[in-house]
Amino acid sequence: MSGIVTAEWRRSLILAVRYPMETISTMLTMFLVFAGLFYGSSYITSSPIGAGRLATIVVGYTIWMTMMSATSDMGWSVQNEAQNGTLEQVMMAPRAAVWVFLVRAVMAIVVFLIPLVVVVLALIAVTGVTFDWRAAALAPFGMTLVTAWGMGLLVAAIALIFKRVGQVLNIVQFLLLFVIMVPIGRQPALLWHGVAMVLPFTAQVALLRQLLQSVGPGSGSLWFEAVFNMALWMAAGILGFIGADRLARWRGILGHY
Amino acid sequence: MQDVTFSIAAGEVFAFLGPNGAGKTTTIKMSAGLVRPDSGSVCIGGYDLWRDHDRAARQMGAVLEGSRNLYWRMTVMENLLYWGTLRGMSTKLAKRRAGDLLERVGLTERARSTVQTLSRGMQQKVALCQALMHGPRLLLLDEPTLGLDYEAGEAIKQMVRGLAQDGTAILLTTHQLDVAQQLSDRLAIIRQGQLVLQGGTADLLQQFSHPVFAIVAASPWTAEILERVRHAAGEVRVIDSVSLVYTPNSEDMAGVYDLIASLAPHPILRVQRHQADLAEVFQKVVSEGASA
Numbered sequence: 266m267s268g269i270v271t272a273e274w275r276r277s278l279i280l281a282v283r284y285p286m287e288t289i290s291t292m293l294t295m296f297l298v299f300a301g302l303f304y305g306s307s308y309i310t311s312s313p314i315g316a317g318r319l320a321t322i323v324v325g326y327t328i329w330m331t332m333m334s335a336t337s338d339m340g341w342s343v344q345n346e347a348q349n350g351t352l353e354q355v356m357m358a359p360r361a362a363v364w365v366f367l368v369r370a371v372m373a374i375v376v377f378l379i380p381l382v383v384v385v386l387a388l389i390a391v392t393g394v395t396f397d398w399r400a401a402a403l404a405p406f407g408m409t410l411v412t413a414w415g416m417g418l419l420v421a422a423i424a425l426i427f428k429r430v431g432q433v434l435n436i437v438q439f440l441l442l443f444v445i446m447v448p449i450g451r452q453p454a455l456l457w458h459g460v461a462m463v464l465p466f467t468a469q470v471a472l473l474r475q476l477l478q479s480v481g482p483g484s485g486s487l488w489f490e491a492v493f494n495m496a497l498w499m500a501a502g503i504l505g506f507i508g509a510d511r512l513a514r515w516r517g518i519l520g521h522y
Numbered sequence: 523m524q525d526v527t528f529s530i531a532a533g534e535v536f537a538f539l540g541p542n543g544a545g546k547t548t549t550i551k552m553s554a555g556l557v558r559p560d561s562g563s564v565c566i567g568g569y570d571l572w573r574d575h576d577r578a579a580r581q582m583g584a585v586l587e588g589s590r591n592l593y594w595r596m597t598v599m600e601n602l603l604y605w606g607t608l609r610g611m612s613t614k615l616a617k618r619r620a621g622d623l624l625e626r627v628g629l630t631e632r633a634r635s636t637v638q639t640l641s642r643g644m645q646q647k648v649a650l651c652q653a654l655m656h657g658p659r660l661l662l663l664d665e666p667t668l669g670l671d672y673e674a675g676e677a678i679k680q681m682v683r684g685l686a687q688d689g690t691a692i693l694l695t696t697h698q699l700d701v702a703q704q705l706s707d708r709l710a711i712i713r714q715g716q717l718v719l720q721g722g723t724a725d726l727l728q729q730f731s732h733p734v735f736a737i738v739a740a741s742p743w744t745a746e747i748l749e750r751v752r753h754a755a756g757e758v759r760v761i762d763s764v765s766l767v768y769t770p771n772s773e774d775m776a777g778v779y780d781l782i783a784s785l786a787p788h789p790i791l792r793v794q795r796h797q798a799d800l801a802e803v804f805q806k807v808v809s810e811g812a813s814a
Contacts, residue, residue: 272607276593279600350590353556354652358608359579365608517548517557520586 269360269368277372292380295330299323299388323385328409328473329441330381331374332466335413336437338373339366340420340430347428353520356510363506366421370414402476408495409469415495416465418502422509426518441466461490468494523548523559523715530691530708532659535682537706537723538695539800541808545715546695547587550664553693554584567659580609583653584662591649594638598629598648601637606655616655623651627681643674650681661685663694667701679705703727703800711807719807723800730798730806733773737782739764740789750784764791 281288302323343366346352356362420437424430444464461468468490475487513519523545530536540546551557553564555571555578564571567581585591592601599620606616624630627647637645646666653661663682667675682705686692696702702709703723710720719726742763751758756770756777770777782793 268607268610271613272604276604279596283595351593353586354591356556357554357579357584359576359610514558519556
């Protein structure tokens, strides 16, 4: 496994550094989006935005972008590999391909978060507001990420069979928006808890919201739902990918595009 | 594919031939674990590819058809390190191995070039290095010389010979029958998913060669000579004014010596026994349904 980590880390870093214009334009886009959100909402509400609001905006958008990236990275990776013709070489590696793509997705997020941190620091410098960091939020954020990778593996599984994932990701994007909006934190009825056990991200985002809004350490049941949901989606992703891998080899369509 | 069974020994080049759509690439992909057969097994270095994939895959490297083996946006060295470490090599070992391989193919100076800036021949050499990074015991080559110029093609052939001498088993598919003939120790021909011929290359060429002799004169045959050869033991066919083809009655050479004696003192330019080449064998097996 360490071989895959070394290989994918080096590859991700090389490709990020090789084309600096791409990295710079990504960072610039992030900065403009954050600045737009910050100054835009400040202008519309005609009131200065304090540290709390900025944190909410930045953290919310960061989670959204990270989730989208984690969900789509593996699908795009499979599609691009199939298009460029290197997918079959990757699938010949002496490790189950699911680990290769999972490690690749983790490395992609690390490479994605580095410019993001730079952008957030730049934003703090420009706006002059500071964040109230909460280390406790890292755990639900990590769970959100793992859930996103589970979903990403399912998208990658679809890509292994059908090779094109653009349309699937468009749908996933709206589904994500929907599941994040499910107000489980405010309506702790049994039905919502049942939904949170199954729907991706719902429990994790609700937990994150509670922690960030200083409501408390988060209810025990919500923590359980978040952990269960994360494990469920990651297991579904791994099994889905392995199943798609087998199906693609049975049908002999790995090299098709 | 049906009832396709073959084995490749260490140090052996096994050519797998067939017309388009016969199942060559499918076979090589089955051998690489990319296509799973309905039944049967693939065993590499003693490990079953479908039951013990990781161990079997460590024994194998492949250069697939076309430019499908490398990341074009990465340099030669970056590619080799990536594929080496992905297959379980340490970075240190991968660097040393990559350096050795690049030196072997004469691309040390291009180690820092991105793959997309290399010529097709250079890319193919790097693809071969990529497949060899982890020192596989079996190398799968799908059309390794396709689209290469003469020099690059020769370099690849030279590498294949060297690898076989070092003990690597090589499965080679190609449409270039001259390449297969030059490189292979054994070969198989597949038609519509079924093996129709398998054996040692030299033996098969010998089996498809006939005891027929072409005799070419330095000047046109005289009427007297033509009259004399008409009485030779066997069949004589006059092809043109300077050439004739002789088929003796028996396999021994006595008839040939008798015929040549009867041509004296006419100047002879060449006497040549028919020697089948792989193109002829392929044509007979695939089009005419012949077997060894």
